[in-house]
Amino acid sequence: MRHILIIAATLFAASAQAETPRDFLTRFEKEAGAVASVERGARFFATKQGGEWSCASCHTDRPTQAGLHAKTGKAITPLAPAANAERFTDAAKVDKWFRRNCNDTLNRVCSAQEKADVIAWLLTLK
Amino acid sequence: MKRLAARPLLALLAALALPAHADNYGVPKNAAFEEECTSCHMAYPPQMLHADSWRAMMNGLSKHFGSDASIDEKRRTAITDFLVAHSGGRKTGDTRDAQCKPLLRISETERFAKKHREISAATWKRAAIKSPANCTACHAQAAAGNYSDHSVNIPR
Numbered sequence: 001m002r003h004i005l006i007i008a009a010t011l012f013a014a015s016a017q018a019e020t021p022r023d024f025l026t027r028f029e030k031e032a033g034a035v036a037s038v039e040r041g042a043r044f045f046a047t048k049q050g051g052e053w054s055c056a057s058c059h060t061d062r063p064t065q066a067g068l069h070a071k072t073g074k075a076i077t078p079l080a081p082a083a084n085a086e087r088f089t090d091a092a093k094v095d096k097w098f099r100r101n102c103n104d105t106l107n108r109v110c111s112a113q114e115k116a117d118v119i120a121w122l123l124t125l126k
Numbered sequence: 127m128k129r130l131a132a133r134p135l136l137a138l139l140a141a142l143a144l145p146a147h148a149d150n151y152g153v154p155k156n157a158a159f160e161e162e163c164t165s166c167h168m169a170y171p172p173q174m175l176h177a178d179s180w181r182a183m184m185n186g187l188s189k190h191f192g193s194d195a196s197i198d199e200k201r202r203t204a205i206t207d208f209l210v211a212h213s214g215g216r217k218t219g220d221t222r223d224a225q226c227k228p229l230l231r232i233s234e235t236e237r238f239a240k241k242h243r244e245i246s247a248a249t250w251k252r253a254a255i256k257s258p259a260n261c262t263a264c265h266a267q268a269a270a271g272n273y274s275d276h277s278v279n280i281p282r
Contacts, residue, residue: 071192072167073256073263096197103194 041121152271
């Protein structure tokens with residue numbers, strides 16, 4: 001029985017490498033222990049919270065379009081999965097940028113609830 | 127006879143062309159550097175900073191010019207090795223100050239100031255330029271390592 005569990009766990013880890021945006025939504029909702037709110041995600045994304053920037057400062061308030069780094073001016077491809085199929089498909093990348101960007105905008109990490117909300121909202125954009 | 131005389135001339139022409147070649151700051155291929163150091167800005171050439179400057183920068187990535195650019199330890203070591211291996215020498219890249227303290231910005235080095243002495247403080251602040259760090263604003267080919275005066279254009 002234990003062996004089967006280990007094999008199942010390994011298979012799960014392997015399949016976790018190629019993920020979809022929905023997988024991330026599920027993962028963060030599970031971590032938060034609550035369902036996501038599209039409305040809360042939209043508000044969170046557009047609101048400055050003490051710092052110089054909101055998420056929209058670089059990703060625009062309509063992330064189906066390309067963004068612009070607020071400090072350097074470099075172009076950033078769209079964050080919404082509908083406009084950019086590469087988004088939310090690589091766990092290392094998603095975790096790395098949530099860590100950095102939340103730190104830069106909020107001076108802290110984002111909660112699982114906040115991440116779930118943002119993804120839920122991004123998934124509604126067409 | 128005519129043919130023979132052409133040879134030294136060609137050699138001379140080739141030698142004259144060399145200094146322009148030495149001004150090419152093409153960034154050597156490196157997957158980790160490309161992935162981790164070009165998402166927020168263009169690839170700054172390793173040749174333009176001293177090895178000590180790169181080491182100091184790579185030791186403070188979580189507070190990188192006001193941004194969190196932190197990466198995992200394995201990548202950090204690999205990229206540091208790459209930057210140090212291609213870092214600048216006496217002429218182009220000794221980016222330590224008078225006390226031998228490494229400067230972190232290419233744009234705050236003496237060499238940079240000398241090359242850009244004709245640009246006024248007001249020009250640096252133009253909306254299309256924003257910061258001296260924004261090389262691509264004026265050097266259209268900067269990402270390809272070309273800073274020659276032929277491709278310079280200061281936006282209004």
